[in-house]
Amino acid sequence: MEPASKLDHNHQLSLKELPYIVRWSDHRCTRCGRCTAVCPVKAIEPSVKVKRTVYSEGPLPEPQATRKIIQVVEQVTDIERYCTGCGTCTLVCPNDAIEPEYNPQNKFLHYKNKGGEGYKRGGRRNDPSISTLDRLKFTRISMLTDPALDAGRHEFRVRTLLGRILPADELPLKNVNGTLMPDNNSDKFIPPVREIFPIMIGSMSIGALSPPMWEGLAMGIAYLNEMEGLPVVMCSGEGGVPPRLLKSRFLKYFIIQIASGYFGWDEIIHAIPHMVEDPAAIEIKYGQGAKPGDGGLLMAQKVLNLIASIRGVPKFVDLASPPTHQTKYSIEEAVAKMIQSMSMAWGFRVPVYPKISGTKTARAVLNNLARNPFAAALSIDGEDGGTGAAYNVSLDKMGHPIASNLRECYLDLVKQGKQNELPLIAAGGVAKKGNLAANAAALIMLGASAVSIGKYMMQAAANCFGDEYNRCNLCNTGKCPRGITTQDPKLYRRLDSDKVAERVVEVFKTANVELKKIFAPMGRSTELPIGMSDGLSVDDKAIADRLEISYAC
């Protein structure tokens, strides 16, 4: 006889505990098996059941019961195989017979710690509410007092500067008969500055991304620069750069990241003598908005041949970067020495800047950088930034929203008169709801010189399923059903790098037009409206006060 504990199923979770419940339609299903084959977590499986049916034949009702053996698709209640809601099953179903449905009553986090292991995932903070960025509106519209510009007719310069900019009174210039000429006798160091499109693709490593995804992004970037004249740059993320790219002329469109694991840097340093172009910049990663205080993490299952060779490590080992650069013990060491070493490696021809996660201490870092003449920028990554792998608790509960963090840093620079000397790059939740140009423009008007996007690119260019209802978010497992964040050829062959590149181009061309559609009615076209805070309003007094913008309702 079965023990009572098994008979009452008390040891099992019910479907109600799980974040997604699979709705399967018996009468539509053709039993082709595609859904069960494709499910990345094996949350559904074919099963056999006995079905009792009642039927009647003849002119009079004579109901008869019969039992049939039928095949069904069933959702499992094993927490290790919970349905992530990715919807790949729906995608492959030929007959609309299956669909996961979000279960707002779920108690998923109560159970997702089997074996004492905290829940790890990819994606971004699971908070589907409207972010501050999406609440900001552009309210200073040029009306009769000054003519609004025409986004289609007037010439616009939607460009920004990446690099340390000298204050005007320190420019090494001399007046030669009424003409200003560079003073060649001056030993004043003129830092390198790049003119770029103000939206850049943020750091996503080769390794975190699949080969076709990274390649698609890279091809898109090259096309935008060479064919569309849009100088968009992209950051490599930690984990090296393909050797062929390092030695190619396209390197100038890439920002190479160095992080605390220094993965791939042996190869990069050795490639320097063979480089035909300098990279756009070097980003030193100190923190990531999605998981402040954590280092990078590439799970063993994603470390296959290609990644192992680019990073110079053995296959199938977890690649964890330490939380900090361990050879550095203070901000002076970490920032000044790292910036100088990196600058020196490229003969001071390449801007070098640090990236930190959004934090209350950002201003302390900023002030340190403001005094460092070699610091080229500060990139701040807010709490809504994405990641390939992190503890859920870090993703959901750690970090600082980008809007107020950026704004206080900008206003701090204004106080010091250095707002044009040290560009601020803002990231973390840009285009979370798809409003790329609006979010970027809002951040620019709050004081950002440029913005960085990552998660949005995966969604827009490669149809990433992830969202703020914890949909999919399997990036850390190597089982990405879209082939974006996996190193498994069986999965990444689903992704066409040409199509990714096409989408990258479409996304940036659209953003370029939409930025103009925002700037034109505000009468701005010749220079990026950095810090034009009078253009913004919000319908919340507390936010308005904090950001020092107007309240409108």
Place this chain on the structure above:
Amino acid sequence: MCRLAAITSVKYFSPMENILALETMKEGHDGSGLGLTLKDLGGHFEKLKAYPILSGICSKKGAKILDDYMDKAGFKLKDIWAPKIKPVKGILQRDHYFARIYDYPASYVHKPMKEKEDLLMNVRIALRKIGEPDESIFVFSFYPDVLTLKEVGDPLQVGEFFGLDCDHIKAKIIFAQGRQNTNYTIYLYACHPFFIQGYCSMTNGENTAFVPIREFLMSRGLPGYAGYNSDSEVFTHILHYTVRQLGFPLTYYKDVITPLKETETERRRDRAALKLIKQSLRPLCIDGPNVVIGFTPDGSCFMVHDAKKLRPGVVGGVKGKYALMSEECGLDSAVPKRDKATDIFPMKYDMVIVKPHAEEVTVWNQLQS
């Protein structure tokens, strides 16, 4: 859109000429203010050119505060001029309109002009701060050989109110602006022209890049970069910052407010410098729609436009007398006997410069340099 009337001449002339020119452009201003800045003064002031003139308005209470402050600061009052006020319906008469001529404090008499200029500016700012909360003191300029008059009202009526039609006050450079109030409050400190340490400008149109420019200027550490009751005051301060503080030649003012694209600088010998200037002074780039008319301490007058030339402007005249106007009817009023074919309508890359004493007019083209 405000209307602008600037005249520069080798001979002294009356500010009524500017006011009458503004009258021809009447549909463009709404009586929300008239500002007059006179440089190279004649008449009463002709023999006092070396002494700084404090121009302003004050209440009875403010007069006492002002006197005490100037005494304490060591300035000795040499002379006072006041317009002969003729009450005009619609213009609220304030207690004292004044131009007080001072001698420098003893410790400054032999100091270089730059130091004297800093002293004058600091005094002006201090007086403004004292008088602004209760509107007991308004000070518009404090500089040798420069006089400023401002009041709210229709330009012709304000001219009559100040008695300029009967007075013998004259100058060789006079700027006048008839204000069309747009976004900002009707307030004396919002009236153009604006003046700082020998540099003056007036503008029409709205400055859409106002806030970042204001923040940039205010963070330069110069106490004179303050006020900003009008978004156009920044144009004067950019001029001052570019030419006086940075020591750039005047034409670089155009390169600062409307920088060229990199592809447009090919013909410029100074393209390397331009690139650096454009980067370092990026927040000072204006976005229009504006025409700016200004003068510098040496008596040069100029006109420039925003990069899209969204506001009109015309310069014309004869040797010895040129006018820089926002509309041609104003030019016809100021210098009717001229060859109209030589009138200059500056385009987006042009900077029209009238040399001191209205000797000649040149058009400097940003592309050609």
